Amino acid sequence: MKEISVGMCAHNEGSSIGYVITNILDQALPYDAVLREIIVVASGCTDLTEDIVKQISHRNPKVKLMTQKEKRGKASAINLILGQARGDIIVLTDADVFPAQGSIGELVKEFRDDTVGAVGGRPIPVDGTENFWGFTSHLIWTHIQNELLQWEMRQGIFFQLSGYLCAILPQLLESIPETVIDEDKYMGQMIRRRGYKVVYEPRAVVYIQGPRSISDFFRQRVRVLIGHLQVQNWFALSSISTSSPRKILPALVKSVDLSSPRKLAWTALAAALEGSAHLLARYDFISGKVPYNWPAVPTTKPEWNAKPTGGSV
Numbered sequence: 661m662k663e664i665s666v667g668m669c670a671h672n673e674g675s676s677i678g679y680v681i682t683n684i685l686d687q688a689l690p691y692d693a694v695l696r697e698i699i700v701v702a703s704g705c706t707d708l709t710e711d712i713v714k715q716i717s718h719r720n721p722k723v724k725l726m727t728q729k730e731k732r733g734k735a736s737a738i739n740l741i742l743g744q745a746r747g748d749i750i751v752l753t754d755a756d757v758f759p760a761q762g763s764i765g766e767l768v769k770e771f772r773d774d775t776v777g778a779v780g781g782r783p784i785p786v787d788g789t790e791n792f793w794g795f796t797s798h799l800i801w802t803h804i805q806n807e808l809l810q811w812e813m814r815q816g817i818f819f820q821l822s823g824y825l826c827a828i829l830p831q832l833l834e835s836i837p838e839t840v841i842d843e844d845k846y847m848g849q850m851i852r853r854r855g856y857k858v859v860y861e862p863r864a865v866v867y868i869q870g871p872r873s874i875s876d877f878f879r880q881r882v883r884v885l886i887g888h889l890q891v892q893n894w895f896a897l898s899s900i901s902t903s904s905p906r907k908i909l910p911a912l913v914k915s916v917d918l919s920s921p922r923k924l925a926w927t928a929l930a931a932a933l934e935g936s937a938h939l940l941a942r943y944d945f946i947s948g949k950v951p952y953n954w955p956a957v958p959t960t961k962p963e964w965n966a967k968p969t970g971g972s973v
Contacts, residue, residue, distance in 0.1 A: 663696040664689065664768060665747030665830075669737040670700055670755035671956060674708035675963045677755045681716055681723060684753075687764045692772075696747045698723045700755070701740050704731030709755075733953035734823070735838045742835055751827045756961050757783075758867040759825050766864040767827040777832050777856025778848060780818075781825035781864035782806060786962065793877070795923065796930040797870025803915040804908060808901040809860045819848035819858045820902060825866035832856060839952045842887030849895050872959035878937055880957045885941035890950060903938070 666684055670677055677700070684698055702710045702725060710727060717723040726740050738752065749771055751764055763781055770779040783801050787794030812818035821828075823844035832851050840846045848858045871877040888903040901907040912931060917923040944950075 662693045662749055662768065662771065663747040664693055664749050664751060664764070665696055665741075665745035666698045666751045666753065666764070667738065667741030667745060668698060668700045668753055668755050669703065669734055669741075670705065670709050670713075671703050671731055672705050672707045672709060673755035673961075674705075674712055675961075677709055678712045678716065680755055680758060681713070683758060683761075684764070685720065685722070686761075687759065688762055689765050690769055693749075693765070693768045695722060697745070699726060699741050699744055700724070701726045701728065701737040703728040703737050731953065733838060735836050735840050735843050735952060738843055739835045739838065742830065742833060745830055747830070749827055750830050751825070752823070753825050753866065754823070756869070757824045758786075758962075760865040760867060763825060763864040763866060764827075766861050767825070770859050770861060771827070771829070773857070775857050776859055777851040777854065778821055778828045778858045779826060779864070780809075780821035780844070780848070780858070780860050781866045782809075782860075782862040783822055783824045783866050783868045785870045786867050787870045787872070792926050792929070793870060793872045795926050796877070796933070799912075799915060799927065799930055800934070801868070801870070804911045805902050806862060807911040807914065808907055810862070811907075812901055813860045818860050819852050820845055820860075820900070821848040821858065822866065824868055825864060829856070839950065840887075840890065841883060841950060841952050841954075842891055845887065845891040845900070846894070849891060849897075853895075869960045869962040871957055874933070876957045876959045877933060878940065879955075880960065881934065881937035882941045882944065883951050883954050885938055886945050886950060889941060889945040905935075905938070 700713045713725045767779045770776050785797035785801055787797045789795045821844040852858050871880050885903055888900045892900055916927055
C-alpha cells in the first residue's frame, strides 16, 4: 500500500482554500494507495488562509499547516514540503487550482511501474472561450501545450511536469534551488537524469484560471518563459518544446479554426502577444532579472466554490 503525501503551496487563498482541501480529501484513490497527509505551506499570508487550514486540521489531522512569515518564492515552499512529507509518493499542487475528481489517482497509478520517478498532470483552463482571454488560455494550454507534451512522450523525451499538479518519488529530490522559477521543469530534468522515467498523464486534469487582462498575461507568460530559459541554461538544453517557435508553430497551425474569422483574428493576436512575451522574457533573462519570488497574478485567482469544468476552443 502506497502512502500519499499531498503538498500544497498557498499565498492569500482564503477565498478558496477550504474548498480545494476538501476536494483533495474527497479524491478517490486506487486500491493500492491511501492518503497519509496534506501539507499546506502558507507563505506570507495576510488573509484568512492560515485560520481556515487550522480549522480543517482540527477536524481532520491529516491536514497539516506550515507557515512562512514572509513569502519567499514557490521553490522555498516546496523545499519545506520535501523536508516534511512522509509519504511514499508526493503529489504537488497549488491552492489556487482544482484537480478534477480522480486526477490524483491517475498520477499515482503510474508508479506501479518501478522505472517511473515522476508524473505530470494536464492543466485545463476553466475560462469560457467566448472572449479573447479565455480563447487564448485554451489555445496555449488545452491545445498547443497538450499537443507538444504528447509529442515529447512519443519521442521519449518528456520532462515538463506541471507545477499545477504533479507527483514525484521523494527519495529522488531532497531539495531544489530556491532561485529556480519553473520548479516543475527543474524537477523533471533532475529525475530524468537520475535514470527514471518522467511521464505525462493527460487524464490527470487540473483546472486553472487563465489571465484575464493584458498586464496579467504578460506578467504570467514572461515569468514562465524566463523560467524556461533558466532551466534550458542550467541543463544545457538546445530548446524546450513549449517555448520553441519551431515546435510551437506547427501545433498552432493545427489548432487554427479557418471557419471562424473571429477565431482566426484572435489566433493571430494571441500569437503576436505570445511572441512579444518571448522577446521580453529573453531581454529580462539576459539582463539578469529572474523573478523566483514573483507577485501574484490577480486575474488568475479564482474562487473555487463550485465544481469547475473546462471549456474548449
